[in-house]
Amino acid sequence: MRSRRVLALGLAVGSLLGIGLYARRGKAQERIDLYFADGSLTSLHGDSPQAAVLLAHAREALRAAGA
Amino acid sequence: MTEPFDELIEISSQIDAAVLFDGTGKVIASTLPDDRAARLASSARALFEEAGRVGEGDPTQLEAATAAGSLFVVSDGVNLIAASTSPEPTAGLVFYDLKSTLRSAAKPKPEPKVKPAAKGKPKPKRAPAKKNAKP
Numbered sequence: 479m480r481s482r483r484v485l486a487l488g489l490a491v492g493s494l495l496g497i498g499l500y501a502r503r504g505k506a507q508e509r510i511d512l513y514f515a516d517g518s519l520t521s522l523h524g525d526s527p528q529a530a531v532l533l534a535h536a537r538e539a540l541r542a543a544g545a
Numbered sequence: 546m547t548e549p550f551d552e553l554i555e556i557s558s559q560i561d562a563a564v565l566f567d568g569t570g571k572v573i574a575s576t577l578p579d580d581r582a583a584r585l586a587s588s589a590r591a592l593f594e595e596a597g598r599v600g601e602g603d604p605t606q607l608e609a610a611t612a613a614g615s616l617f618v619v620s621d622g623v624n625l626i627a628a629s630t631s632p633e634p635t636a637g638l639v640f641y642d643l644k645s646t647l648r649s650a651a652k653p654k655p656e657p658k659v660k661p662a663a664k665g666k667p668k669p670k671r672a673p674a675k676k677n678a679k680p
Contacts, residue, residue, distance in 0.1 A: 507632065508611050512596050512604045520600045528599055532592055536609030536616045539588035542581050543562040543616075543629035 508533060550574050550646065553628075557642040559635065561614070563628040565650055566590065573624065574650065589627035593618050606643075608636050619643045621651060 508524025510532045522529035553563060554576055564575040566586035575582035597603045606619040610632070617639050618627045626643050 510596070510610075511608045511636070512600055513606045514600060514602050515605050516602070518600075522599070532595055532599070532609060533611060535588050535592035535595060537611055537613070539585050539592060539609075539616050539627065540611060540614050540629050542584035542588060543577065543614075544581070 510536070550576055552649070553642055553646045557639065559630045559639055560628045560642065561630060563626060563643070563646070564589070565624060565626045565646070567624050585627060585629075589616065589618050590625065592616070593620065593625060606640055608640075615639075617643060619647060621647045624650065626650075 508529070510522040510529050512520040512522070514520070522532065524533065550563060550565070553560060562576050562585070564577060564582045564585045565573045566589075567573060568590075570583075570586050570590045572579070572582045572586050575585075577585060592609065593604070593607065596607050604620075606617070609616045609618075612632065614632050615630045615634055615636075616627065617630065617636075618625060619640060621644075624647060626647050628639065628643055630639060
């Protein structure tokens with residue numbers, strides 16, 4: 479009986495960890511790459527405040543596109 | 546104006562949807578229905594304008610990568626093109642295809658050759674009047 483509880487608890491903790499890691503992975507993928515006329519590139523990481531505003535527009539555009 | 550877009554979708558397997566619009570956000574051509582094309586153009590324009598405030602100078606192109614997919618916006622200074630792809634596309638290829646489409650769209654269409662007006666049938670020349678052979 480006790481081993482079942484431990485197994486269930488282990489599964490629950492493992493699932494939560496998995497969900498957390500998956501969400502983090504998804505978040506880490508988010509970024510904005512800006513290419514300028516002089517050939518320079520600025521890459522904004524998804525969790526930067528500057529990227530947040532740009533990503534909101536991008537998500538809206540992707541929703542319109544049906545992605 | 547749909548020819549460059551037909552080509553784009555045909556050539557690029559990575560692009561799901563695309564819209565060509567001017568600096569005011571007016572849709573010129575799109576692979577989407579009108580209402581969705583207008584929404585995509587409006588959001589892409591807002592994104593591009595906001596991006597101009599981030600760095601020094603105006604960007605010429607950008608990629609916004611999200612978990613749902615990527616959005617690409619390219620400008621030629623007059624018109625802009627925005628395209629959506631699935632996650633993790635080959636960015637270089639998508640940019641190349643979008644720039645090619647922008648260039649094609651900017652080219653003035655060659656005027657159709659005007660055929661010279663068909664000439665009417667030449668009038669049969671009247672045979673010279675026979676001289677009266679009466680003695």
